[in-house]
Amino acid sequence: MIGRLAGRLAGAATLIVFLGCWTFPVVWGAVTSLKTERDVLAYPPIAAFAPTLANYADVLQGSNSILPNLKSSAILTVATTLITMAFAVPAAYALARLRLRARRPLGFYILATQMLPPIGLVIPYFLIFSQLSLLNTYSGLIVVYVSFSLPFAIWMLVSYFEEIPREMEEAALIDRASRFRAMWYIILPQVGGGISVALVFVFLNAWNEFLFAVVLGGRTVRPVTVAMFNFISLEQTQWARVSAAALIAMAPVILLGVLAQRHIVKGLTFGAVKGVSRQ
Amino acid sequence: MTTPKSRENRLGEVALRGIGKRFGGFQALDGIDLVIRPGEFFSLLGPSGSGKTTTLRIIAGLEVPDSGAVYVDGRDVTHVSPGDRDAAMVFQSYALYPHMSVRGNIAFPLRMVNTKREEIERQVQQAAERVGIGHLLDRRPGQLSGGQQQRCALARALVRSPRLFLLDEPLSNLDARLRMQTRTELKQLQRALDVTAIYVTHDQEEAMSLSDRMAIFMDGRIVQTGTPEEVFGRPATASIAGFLGSPPMNLLEAKLLPDAIEVAGQLLPLPPGLPAGQQVVTLGVRPGDIAFGATGLPATVELSELLGDSVIVDLRLGGVAVKARSYQVRRFAEGEAVHLQIDPAKLHFFSPTGQRLDPHPGAGHATDGD
Amino acid sequence: MRSTSGAGPTQARLEERFALRLMLPSLAVLALTTTVPILYLCWTSLQNINPSMTFMNGFAGAGNYVQMVDDDRFWNSLRLTLIYTTSTVVLQVVIGLALAVTISELKHGQGLARLVAILPIVLAPVVVGLYFRTLILTPAFGMFDYLTVSLGLGSHNWLGDPSLALLSVIAIHTWQWTPFSFLVLLAALAALPADIYEAAKMDRASAVRRFWHITLPMLRPAIVVVVILRMTVALSAFAAIFAATGGGPGTATEILNLYAYRTSFNELQIGYGAALAVTLLVITLATTFMLFRLRRAS
Numbered sequence: 037m038i039g040r041l042a043g044r045l046a047g048a049a050t051l052i053v054f055l056g057c058w059t060f061p062v063v064w065g066a067v068t069s070l071k072t073e074r075d076v077l078a079y080p081p082i083a084a085f086a087p088t089l090a091n092y093a094d095v096l097q098g099s100n101s102i103l104p105n106l107k108s109s110a111i112l113t114v115a116t117t118l119i120t121m122a123f124a125v126p127a128a129y130a131l132a133r134l135r136l137r138a139r140r141p142l143g144f145y146i147l148a149t150q151m152l153p154p155i156g157l158v159i160p161y162f163l164i165f166s167q168l169s170l171l172n173t174y175s176g177l178i179v180v181y182v183s184f185s186l187p188f189a190i191w192m193l194v195s196y197f198e199e200i201p202r203e204m205e206e207a208a209l210i211d212r213a214s215r216f217r218a219m220w221y222i223i224l225p226q227v228g229g230g231i232s233v234a235l236v237f238v239f240l241n242a243w244n245e246f247l248f249a250v251v252l253g254g255r256t257v258r259p260v261t262v263a264m265f266n267f268i269s270l271e272q273t274q275w276a277r278v279s280a281a282a283l284i285a286m287a288p289v290i291l292l293g294v295l296a297q298r299h300i301v302k303g304l305t306f307g308a309v310k311g312v313s314r315q
Numbered sequence: 316m317t318t319p320k321s322r323e324n325r326l327g328e329v330a331l332r333g334i335g336k337r338f339g340g341f342q343a344l345d346g347i348d349l350v351i352r353p354g355e356f357f358s359l360l361g362p363s364g365s366g367k368t369t370t371l372r373i374i375a376g377l378e379v380p381d382s383g384a385v386y387v388d389g390r391d392v393t394h395v396s397p398g399d400r401d402a403a404m405v406f407q408s409y410a411l412y413p414h415m416s417v418r419g420n421i422a423f424p425l426r427m428v429n430t431k432r433e434e435i436e437r438q439v440q441q442a443a444e445r446v447g448i449g450h451l452l453d454r455r456p457g458q459l460s461g462g463q464q465q466r467c468a469l470a471r472a473l474v475r476s477p478r479l480f481l482l483d484e485p486l487s488n489l490d491a492r493l494r495m496q497t498r499t500e501l502k503q504l505q506r507a508l509d510v511t512a513i514y515v516t517h518d519q520e521e522a523m524s525l526s527d528r529m530a531i532f533m534d535g536r537i538v539q540t541g542t543p544e545e546v547f548g549r550p551a552t553a554s555i556a557g558f559l560g561s562p563p564m565n566l567l568e569a570k571l572l573p574d575a576i577e578v579a580g581q582l583l584p585l586p587p588g589l590p591a592g593q594q595v596v597t598l599g600v601r602p603g604d605i606a607f608g609a610t611g612l613p614a615t616v617e618l619s620e621l622l623g624d625s626v627i628v629d630l631r632l633g634g635v636a637v638k639a640r641s642y643q644v645r646r647f648a649e650g651e652a653v654h655l656q657i658d659p660a661k662l663h664f665f666s667p668t669g670q671r672l673d674p675h676p677g678a679g680h681a682t683d684g685d
Numbered sequence: 686m687r688s689t690s691g692a693g694p695t696q697a698r699l700e701e702r703f704a705l706r707l708m709l710p711s712l713a714v715l716a717l718t719t720t721v722p723i724l725y726l727c728w729t730s731l732q733n734i735n736p737s738m739t740f741m742n743g744f745a746g747a748g749n750y751v752q753m754v755d756d757d758r759f760w761n762s763l764r765l766t767l768i769y770t771t772s773t774v775v776l777q778v779v780i781g782l783a784l785a786v787t788i789s790e791l792k793h794g795q796g797l798a799r800l801v802a803i804l805p806i807v808l809a810p811v812v813v814g815l816y817f818r819t820l821i822l823t824p825a826f827g828m829f830d831y832l833t834v835s836l837g838l839g840s841h842n843w844l845g846d847p848s849l850a851l852l853s854v855i856a857i858h859t860w861q862w863t864p865f866s867f868l869v870l871l872a873a874l875a876a877l878p879a880d881i882y883e884a885a886k887m888d889r890a891s892a893v894r895r896f897w898h899i900t901l902p903m904l905r906p907a908i909v910v911v912v913i914l915r916m917t918v919a920l921s922a923f924a925a926i927f928a929a930t931g932g933g934p935g936t937a938t939e940i941l942n943l944y945a946y947r948t949s950f951n952e953l954q955i956g957y958g959a960a961l962a963v964t965l966l967v968i969t970l971a972t973t974f975m976l977f978r979l980r981r982a983s
Contacts, residue, residue, distance in 0.1 A: 043790070050787045051794050055801050058864060061816050062804060064828055068820055079826055127711035134704035135697060142708065149719040151973050153921035155942040156962040159949050160722040160729060183718030186711055203410035206377050211424035211471070212398035215703045221423075225414040244809035246924035251950060261811050261924075268815075278819055282812050293807035300803055304865060305872035379696055394695045 062290075069279035076275045091280035095267075102281050104256075105263035109285075111174060112249075112259055113242040116181040120189050120238050123182070125231065128193030129219055133205065150187040157183075158251050165252055172254025180248050185238045192237060195306055196230025197223070233303040236296045243289055260285035325401065326353035326388055327478045327511030329374060334383035336369055343369045345535045347383070351513060351528075356505050358514045358522040361532030362558070367515045368483055370532070374513060375481050376400050387478065398427075402479035403472035407487060409464050411456040417443070417467050418452040424475045442474035445504070462493050469501075473508065480505065480512040486521065498525060519559045523547065531555055549673075553665040556599045562627060562638045564663065565605075569598035576662075580633030581612045586659040589672070596672060599663030602627065605639035611654035619647035630655070723966070730959035737953050749960035759961065761936055762944040766968075769855060769940050770919040776859045777915055778908060781866030786896070788867075789874045799871070802864035810861065814928025817857045818844060822929075844930050847937040854926050854938045861925065862918070866911045873907035874900070906980075913976045920969050941965045 068076055070087040096103055130136065131143055161180060162171075170176030200223060208218035246261045253262060264281055267274040293300060334347040344366045351357045359367035372378040374385060376397035384393045392400050403424070412420050421442055425435045443449045446466040448459075456464055465485060472480060485501075486494045502525055505512045516522050522529050523543045530540045539551040550556035556564040569578035571594055576583040578598050614637065618629040626644050630637045632655065639655065647653075664672040733745045753759050788798050805813070821827045822843040834840050843853045877900070885895050923942055926932065932939040932947055939947070942965055949958030 047787050047791050048794075050784065051791060051798060054784055054788070054798060058801050058805055058860075060828070061813075061821060061860075062808070064820055065816055077826075080831060081826075081828065123711045123714060126707035130704040130707035134707075135700050136704040136708075137701065142712070145712075146715065148970070149715050151917055151969055152719060152723065153942055153962070153965050153969050154923065155921065155945045156726055156966045157719065157722050159945070159955060159959050159962055160725040162949075163729065163734070163955065164722065164725065179718060182714065186715060190711065201408060201410065203406045203408055204412070206397070207404070207406060207410035207412075208423075209377070209397045210375060210402065210404045212427040212475075213423075214398075215700065217427065222412055240807055244807075244811075246809065246811040246927075247946075261809050264812060264815055264928075268819075273819055275819060278815065282815060286808055286812055289807045289809070290804065293803045294800070297800055297803050300807075301799055301868055301872070304806075305869050376696075396696060396699075 062286075065279045066283055068276055069283050071276055073274065073276050091276045092284070095277055095280045095284060100266045100277075102260055102263045102266070102284065105258055105260045106284070108253075108257055109243055109259035109261070112177060112181060112245075112257075113239055115174070115178050116185055116242040117235060117238045119178065119182050120185040121231065121235055124186055124189035124193055124234065125224070126219075128190045128197055129223065131190065132194045132197035133200075133202075133223065146187045146190055150184075150191065154184070154247050158247055161248070162251055171252055172257050174257055177248065177252055177257055180252060181242050181245065184248075185242060188241070189234045189238050192234040192303060192306075193227070193230055196227050196233070199230075200226050229299075229302075232296075233299045233306075236292060236299050237303055239292065240289055325478045328353045328388050329479065329511065329513070330386040331370070331374070332384050332386070334370065334373060334380045334385070336366075336373065336378065336380050343535055344373075344380070347535075347537060349530055349537065349540070351511060353511055354509050355527045356502065356512045356514065356525055358516060358526040358529035359532060360516055360519060360522040360529050362517055365532035366535040367517075367532045371404075371481055371483055371513060371515045374479070375402055375404050400479070401477055402481055403475060403477035404481040405465075405468045405472050405483065405485045407484045409456075409468040409485075409488075411464055411467055411471075413456050416453050416455055417448060417459070417470075420456065420467055421452075421470045421474050424471065438474050439470075442470040445473070446470045446500075461489055462497065465489065465497065469504070473504070473510075476508075477510065480508075480510045482512065482514045484516055485514075486516075487518075494521075501525065520561060523559070531558070549671065550599075550663065551671050553597050553599065553669040556663060556665070560601060560603075562602050562640065564599045564601050565637050566665075567598045567600075567632075567635055567637070569596050570594060571596055578633075579612075579635040579637075583612075583657065583662075584659050586662060589664065595667055597665040597667070597669070599665060600637075600657055600661065602638045602640040604658060604661040605637070605641075606656045607639070607641060607643070608654050608656045611656040614653055614655050616647045616649060616651040616653060618649065621646070628653075726959050726966075727963055729956060730963045732956040732959075734955040734959075735953050736955070745956060749957045752957065753960055753964065758936055758939070758944065759941075762939050762941045762961075765851065765936075765938065766920065766940040766942075766965075768851065769858070769922070770916060772855050773858045773862070773919050773922075774912055774915045776855070777863045777866045778911060780859070780863050781911070782870050782904075782908070784863075784867045785870035785874055786900070789871055795871075799868065802868050805861045805864050806868075808861065809924065810922070811924035811928045813861050814857060814925035817853070817860075818929045822853060845934055847934050850930055850934055850937040854929055857925055857929055858919065858922060862915060866915065869907055869911050870904065873904055877903055909976075909980050913973070913980065916976065917969065917973060920965070920972065941968075 069091050070089070071085050072088055072090065075082065075085045095101065127146075131139065131146075136142070157180070165171045165176050168176075204222050204226070205215075205218045208222045209215070213221065243259075244261060245259070249257075249259050250262050253259070260281075264278065264285060267278045267281055329349070329351040331347050331349040334344055335342075336344040347366070347370055349370075359370055361367045369378060373380050376392070376395060376399075379394060384391055386392065387400060387402075412423065415423070418439055421439045422435050425438060430438075439452070440449065443452055446469050448463055448466045448470065451459060451463060451467075456467065459467065465488070468485070482501075486497055489497060498521060514522070514525060526543055528540065528542050529546060530537045531546065532538070533554060539546055539555055541549075546555070547559055550559060550564070553566055557566055567578050569576050571577075571585070571589065572582075575585055576598065612632060614630040614632040616628055617631055617636075620627045620629075621644065624644070625640055625642050626647065628639045628641065628647050630639055630653070637655075666672055730749055731744065731746055733743055733748070735742060788795060791798075817827075819827070821829045824830050824840045824842045824845075827843075830840050830843065841849055843849050881899060881903075882895060885899055890898070921942055922940070923946070926938055926940065926943060927946075930938045932943040936944075941961060945958045945961035945965060948961060949955045
């Protein structure tokens, strides 16, 4: 009896600690962003203060406005997501459902490209782009973004494509559909969920990308992840503004995370859970 | 759907010659020869893994044989794509398109050949009503019961008036009562449409009741072809005999003496015309051919199962287990002593290798096959 | 059953051709954007390239690699990479598992826990590094520092003190990614068949025993998946450390990929940086290969 009660308390306590620990930084960041720079510097930190939106105004409209950076992020992310999905969906279909002699090696190849550490790609890209004048261009950076999004998207989609029973194509072929029509009318409509999940992840990873953006971008092509550092210099850190900028920069992905939480959890756990329940 | 008269040269005759198929190291089919006549309801019967489904899939075009050829109405279709064979198929899992309505599912094969919209609507309505789901056209497959899904699959197959109607264990996912009911309806449907139906099943009762003719598969080969009466009445091998019937035929070791048969420690009169020179044989007698009487072979009752209109009795005949079926229903007590009467004319004989032994010509004739 | 032999020339070949046509665009993109640059990287690693001192440029053969062997800073970065990778992965799995097991028993709050777990995962690592650097770990300012002061542990320069910096970045990485392992293991736990536990309870196995002998072995595939995924991420983790310490103080948090970055883009020794990157690439591929082998064996 007591054991159970203690267990319940421990469980509840764990939950509270968990929630607190993992929400705190963002919450504190939000609180900080509403303080004036002076209030921010107060130590011990104060909980009661007069909130202000001046930081947000400054971050969006001031001399160091991150508005153009938001635009940069948006262009890069949306373009990457659309292009990646357009390539990944047919490729994943072929890999998952069609008889191909080279299927294994091709699958390994795609998997291998996903394992490459970004630093190994950033260096040659820097050299190549400088020679081709592709530094600080959207086209250059989108190509790079697609290159790391594609293998990931393909692998996510493959597991969703594999879920559909084998007979679907066969029934469609017998119903006089061509292979393309079987894919288009019968299979694709059934992976809508999987496509959404993959889309969310591609979007997240593209929006949050930093290394490629900081090395290969420049003055005009500079997403918010890089623009964060506008408010930090050797002399001083503009604490409140950094917090405001960070919150704005992270608002889209946090929103996406909340709205698409089921998709995200599904996407993360799909492969792992299959391994467990297959035993 | 078109009426039988417009079938013209789309008769639906299927011929398989020397079909062989291998999957990795496993020989699934080994020399399959078969002729299926137009308008026949033909069953492919056999246990799991015997090759019947593979054969159906080869006829459908979903698999390509390693050797041999498939002919439909005289045309070699061995390498023709499934969509070009004018064959429709009902899968065991139905393979309905879950994201389309019932209407969409049935209409799909018509859409694929660019049928006009009004024509599609008309034919879909007709096909759906034919199988009794005309009122469910706007539902999704996920909202239908198992029986309704099965009908939807049927409608989708038949809406295009195919030359061949292929069915892969379509009733196995239905509960027992629905299965019986649907069985009858299937047969009626096939008769009405006069379309060649090729039906795969492991359920011998299904095959017996539905088919005009059937082929029995074992280990990738066809071991007997014939009408239900032929196959049931004159099984070609002991294995077939032990597979058909419920309960299946009793198979007992027996010895042929010059003027009697010795089986289970008893002697039975020798039927006329048995081939000479066979000493040890396998004797087959159907449970329904064993009668209970005041005199006859002594046996003890072990168990009896009352089935309502008949009773199945598990007996011990001289130490050997035997099943009998009687339509004179009464309770049998465990341990009860009974007497069995067996008509010698109803006995089946098989050689030690399992081959059917028939009495000499004059007393009957030995044939098995199409 | 599916045919594994392409016996029918027309049908199987048509299907294959269709499949290749669908895959070709992606394969072409990947080949062009990953394989070509990697080859170029290897080639670059055999060169001396310095944009600011172009007179030094030229073919170096294996020179960069020879230099690496004698480079203490390289060995330091290798050591740090090893420590960083193993400790973050172990911590993520252990803490994530503990959380998953505890929270999976709760009747209420699981949905909330899942929602909260998503938050750190969707943040950009660079932002996380920045948050911690500014608001959490700054001595005499950050909330964590305030916490330690309040608990009597004093204020420390968490990111600026060479003896603490590595611990801090490990903590940051673990903070961000433990929820991932938590979510995966939570789902895996939910997928475990209940009847095995009931059988175990009837066999009078204690809770600890049940965990050790049933839960853990059955979770093994999920744990392996988590380990593989997190290990590859940890090996190439960049943005968070870059934002938090930049690799410093000095070289206290300079894991291999940060060393490669600094060498290439701060010190402009691109050839040597490439060689370092190649080494990281080899290590990553070897580790992944070994882990897959382990997974295959389980």
